Amino acid sequence: MSKNTKHVPVQHIIGFLLSIVLTLLAVWAALGSNLPVAWIIIAIMALAIIQAGIQLFMFMHMTESSSGGGHVPWNMMFHGFVLAAIIVAGSLFTMSFGFHHDHGSHTDHQEESSHQHD
């Protein structure tokens, strides 16, 4: 896996170029394309996850054989990412799901909608 015996760090250069391309692609998707907003969000979040994977696997030596897999505690990292997903998705689901808070339109949302604008 590891390319560190070679003179040129091929893996790092590929990872760097890929992350630049993916960043520009995300910027284009967000600001240049005419996709619906929901699709833009899904697309750029997917691009971000791919970029994070590039950092972890191509830059952070997660899978190199010469150091015995980089001594990465896979179960701990997996646990961390699962917790992160639960915290973010769970917070959005319980706090924001189905609730619209446009500043202009005050539909009769009982008295609680006025608190939400604080």
Added chain:
Amino acid sequence: MSTHELKTGPLEYRTQEGQMSILGFWIFLGAEVVLFSTLFATYAVLFGRTADAPVPADLFEPGITLVMTFLLLTSSFTCGLAIHQMRAGSLKGLITWLVITLGLGLGFLGFEIYEFIHYAHEGATLQSSSFWSAFFVLAGTHGVHVTLGIGWAVLLIIQLVKRGLTPVTSRKVFVISLYWHFLDVIWIFIFTSVYLIGMVV
């Protein structure tokens, strides 16, 4: 050094202590993932609750955030090159690339400070609304991590100059490289879910 020292493989992995330190740092990074996830969750829940302060779409600019992103992406790359030089046994190459990495990190920090001051002038501060509180805490926590990383790396460069490449110093450099790449991972998510989505929605 100790009799348990291996004769082959990367220098930082040759001692048991080095291996355990790197393992321990990965566990720390796992905890950092959870720390930042709570800040992201808070930001996402409070998104749009700007009260009387400016809305993010009026303040976020694609140009400056893209420059910051490329500075940090490039610094992550040069940090990888530094480790490549270290593995090749070149102390001079390692220090050179580390200094370049720090320069790029300082550039990132400079833009971030400029950006925060600019927002404050436009009326978006930590106190102005729950949205901006969440924004500044999230982006600010990342900025504090970058600042700490820069201070940490400066101290390590001093050690490298004094002691050269040993299993201990190379382990320390490897750990900070993991930290630096990890900051880039966090920034990718801040760039995407804060800046890009803030400019779209």
